Amino acid sequence: MKTENLVEALIADRATGRKSIPRAIAGALGLGSLVSLGLFLVALGVRDDIVQALATWRFDLKIGVVLLALVLALSLCMALSRPVAAGRSGRRLLPLAALAILAVAIELSVLPSASWGTRLVGSNSLICLTAIPSLAIAPLTAVLVTLRSAAPASPVLAGAAAGLLAAAAGAALYAFHCFDDSPLFVVTWYVLAAIPVVILGAIAGHRLLRW
Amino acid sequence: MADPKDLSALMRVARQGDDEAYRRLLDCVSVWLRSIARRGLTAAGRGVEDSEDIVQETLLAMHLKRDTWDEAQPLEPWLRAIARHKLTDYLRRRGFRDHVNIDDYADSLEAKNNADPAISVDSQRLLAGLPGRQRLIVEEISLEGRRAADVAARLGMSEGAVRIALHRALKALAASYRRDRT
Numbered sequence: 001m002k003t004e005n006l007v008e009a010l011i012a013d014r015a016t017g018r019k020s021i022p023r024a025i026a027g028a029l030g031l032g033s034l035v036s037l038g039l040f041l042v043a044l045g046v047r048d049d050i051v052q053a054l055a056t057w058r059f060d061l062k063i064g065v066v067l068l069a070l071v072l073a074l075s076l077c078m079a080l081s082r083p084v085a086a087g088r089s090g091r092r093l094l095p096l097a098a099l100a101i102l103a104v105a106i107e108l109s110v111l112p113s114a115s116w117g118t119r120l121v122g123s124n125s126l127i128c129l130t131a132i133p134s135l136a137i138a139p140l141t142a143v144l145v146t147l148r149s150a151a152p153a154s155p156v157l158a159g160a161a162a163g164l165l166a167a168a169a170g171a172a173l174y175a176f177h178c179f180d181d182s183p184l185f186v187v188t189w190y191v192l193a194a195i196p197v198v199i200l201g202a203i204a205g206h207r208l209l210r211w
Numbered sequence: 212m213a214d215p216k217d218l219s220a221l222m223r224v225a226r227q228g229d230d231e232a233y234r235r236l237l238d239c240v241s242v243w244l245r246s247i248a249r250r251g252l253t254a255a256g257r258g259v260e261d262s263e264d265i266v267q268e269t270l271l272a273m274h275l276k277r278d279t280w281d282e283a284q285p286l287e288p289w290l291r292a293i294a295r296h297k298l299t300d301y302l303r304r305r306g307f308r309d310h311v312n313i314d315d316y317a318d319s320l321e322a323k324n325n326a327d328p329a330i331s332v333d334s335q336r337l338l339a340g341l342p343g344r345q346r347l348i349v350e351e352i353s354l355e356g357r358r359a360a361d362v363a364a365r366l367g368m369s370e371g372a373v374r375i376a377l378h379r380a381l382k383a384l385a386a387s388y389r390r391d392r393t
Contacts, residue, residue, distance in 0.1 A: 001267070001330065001331055001334040001335050001338060001353065001354070002330050002331075003241050003263060003266055003267055003270070003331065005353035005354050006267050006270060006271070006331075006334060006353060007234065007237045007238065007241065007270070008352055008353045008356060009349050009352050009353040009377065009381065010233075010237060010270065010271070010274045010381070011230050011233050011234055011237070012352045012358070012359050012374070012377060013274070013374065013377050013378050013381055014228065014374065015374060015375070015378040019278065021278070021279055081279075082279065082281075082292075083276065083279060083289060083292040083293050083296060084288050084289060084292040085292065149278070150276075150279055151272075151276040151279045151293065151296075153292060153296065210300075210389060211272060211275075211276065211296075211385075211389075
């Protein structure tokens with residue numbers, strides 16, 4: 001087939017979504033999170049002492065960290081969905097790292113060192129490690145499906161960013177269930193719970209997002 | 212010839228349904244792609260006879276992914292990113308693993324019209340692998356130059372159904388390029 005013939009076929013094909021990919025990613029995240037919210041309410045539920053918890057700085061800081069993770073992961077995922085390679089896109093996560101380090105530093109300075117261990121281990125670590133990936137499945141699926149209509153410069157990185165975004169959405173829900181509010185617990189176990197989701201996203205990205 | 216500002220404008224108008232603008236854009240881009248494909252193949256130590264395969268695969272990718280261009284940005288970096296992606300992909304599928312930097316020789320979209328638009332062997336072969344009706348519709352429109360409405364009348368389909376089948380065929384063609392390793 002000559003190129004001029006192919007051009008004729010391309011011109012005749014007017015099918016176009018005309019949709020903004022970033023907006024579609026945000027929409028997919030919302031939809032997937034809604035499914036996970038249903039799962040969360042059925043399987044876990046909001047902690048009983050939510051009203052008192054809201055008045056503690058540790059809980060508020062925990063919510064602040066997961067929401068910051070959600071916002072930054074969303075912007076990272078949008079940036080990595082484009083064909084034009086985003087240079088140093090990992091830098092977008094620096095504010096999250098800074099807030100996490102600050103939170104840990106505050107916790108270490110106010111707690112006697114004898115109780116660091118108990119705070120770190122907490123009482124929900126196994127639930128945390130299973131709940132966050134479980135709550136991440138629906139948002140990950142929805143975001144990956146949307147990314148298939150994008151053209152990421154690196155499908156693996158875009159998939160990993162989708163995994164991070166989904167893990168952040170799962171963590172944002174789970175944070176309302178978990179009693180362990182210490183930054184020591186959050187930084188350790190939430191990160192460990194996010195890692196398999198990021199890896200799964202990267203593998204899925206390699207397979208599904210090539211174009 | 213190819214002022215980048217013009218290309219962005221052409222794409223904007225084309226998106227609003229101006230077929231003539233889209234044809235001019237695709238023609239400009241084909242010429243430019245041909246020159247980078249040839250230089251890319253030469254840089255990778257391969258013959259230039261496959262260049263038209265790369266041109267067509269990249270045109271197809273640009274077409275199917277045209278919604279990913281943000282109208283607020285110039286078109287040129289977007290085009291170059293897609294060309295780089297497809298050229299690298301093409302060479303990798305054929306066992307060439309070194310990094311290909313098209314910036315070395317694609318710094319400008321201006322390219323000489325180095326004529327003889329050759330026939331792509333790949334597209335002919337991959338087209339033959341499409342389901343019968345899809346292949347027929349692509350052939351009627353591309354090779355015979357018929358309009359979608361005429362093809363619809365000949366095949367006893369609605370024009371909408373022809374356009375949907377055409378779009379699916381182009382997506383299937385792009386997917387078979389990705390799987391193709393010969």
